[in-house]
Amino acid sequence: MTERVAVDWAGCQGRGVCSELLPERIELDEWGYPVLDPTPVTPDLQGFARNAVDACPTRALRLQRVMPGQHAARPQVPTRSTPSTAPHRPHHRGDRP
């Protein structure tokens, strides 16, 4: 079964746990909310993905089945690791949000 990460936006509180546990698919925007890579979760990442789903403090992260031919292009969403002209609090791995 091919799956990708998905988020319940109204439930997400931007705690960032998911990005710590699955950085290969989840980065954070300047406000701490998840930017999801729609690339399917490969077998080597499945354990980490399920960890991230279980660890979300608000149970907002889930794994969504991908139908054949449904692969989306990666949206150009600016994250904390991409250069931006906006002033924002710098984020370092290991910092508490």
Next chain:
Amino acid sequence: MTTTTTGTGTGTGSHLGTARLLPTDATPDLAAHLDRHGHQRPVPADRLLDGVQESGLTGRGGARFPVHRKLRAVAAGRKPVVVGNGAEGEPASRKDRTLLMRAPHLVLDGLQVAAQATGARRALLYVHEGPAVAAVQRAIDERSGADRLPVELVAARATFVSGQESAVVRAISGGAALPRSTPPPVYEKGVGGRPTLVQNVETLAHLALVARYGPEWFRAAGTPTEPGTMLCTVSGAAGRLVVVEVALGTPIRDVLAAGGQHGPRRAVLVGGYHGSWLTGAEAGTLSLSAADLAPTGASPGAGVLIALGPDQCPLEVSARIVRYLADSSARQCGPCLNGLPALADTLASLAGRSPSPEAYARAQQLTRLVEGRGACAHPDGTVRLVRSVLSTFPDELDAHAHGGCLAVPSPGGLR
């Protein structure tokens, strides 16, 4: 579908011309309605669905989704519910309330037709709080007992998002009038967990007429690919909103004129606060149809047209709109809650006389940050408007960047 009316008119609908929904000389009571349209005879569900499909009727609430597809999706479920959506949260729109106050029985007929087509067991009408609620209640009382399904009337809060499909379901179910995260869609699980049809009240009015007069009649107005008429709300600087009914494909300048907006316009916002701008030249040559408007990124939507005169600045108007949209956020999702106020600040900067040098790039960045990252389409609609501002008014943006503005003060200096 053959005609089923027993009215005193010709019975084919031709007596209506393009004044189909809004009678120019009739009162809103039941007797006048029956005199104009005759009685609605029940039509079997499958004939209704085929007829609606043939008519090409699309939703009039903004999204223009084919009605037969929505009806069929709900009809496939168990014990569905039908809801007429008259929330009309868009501040520049008045067509739904006008329709409900001038022709409530058309909407109520349409609700019964939708119930028949879907096999619904429950029917509700969700109406913007205010005088329209009382008008609908009077109409419901006039029909007492005559309808197959009793209609429950629910007042809708006057907020921008209260008419969003899942917000409608949530409010009717006793919750907040705020969007609900997807999935499942409301046509699978809505009011009381039942498959729910949420249909704009104008769409229901057209549906009632299609059931009476047939698909060929419906297609006699409009264009081959966009048949029928639609209600539009026209407004300008003075703040007065005028509701008109026009055929799809009518030149925009004629729609504006019918709504009291004459002469050349600086710019026209088509589709309301989640819509797209047209320059004055475009508004002067294009027609109100998806086909004509598509190259500009605009669409007829729910027929909201805001016309600016030469003495108004589209950047200032847009900045105020984006501020309103930011204030209208349901505040449930981080990207919208954070991103829309930031967008409003950026638009305010661009609309001022000393915009910050990064404001334009920041606006573009913010649109990418909020688009598609929320429980509903509120951020997406805001992004659409902002992108339209940035791409339609380069000269205006440039003028402001140099401390000026292209608006021409009117005699007397009034804006």
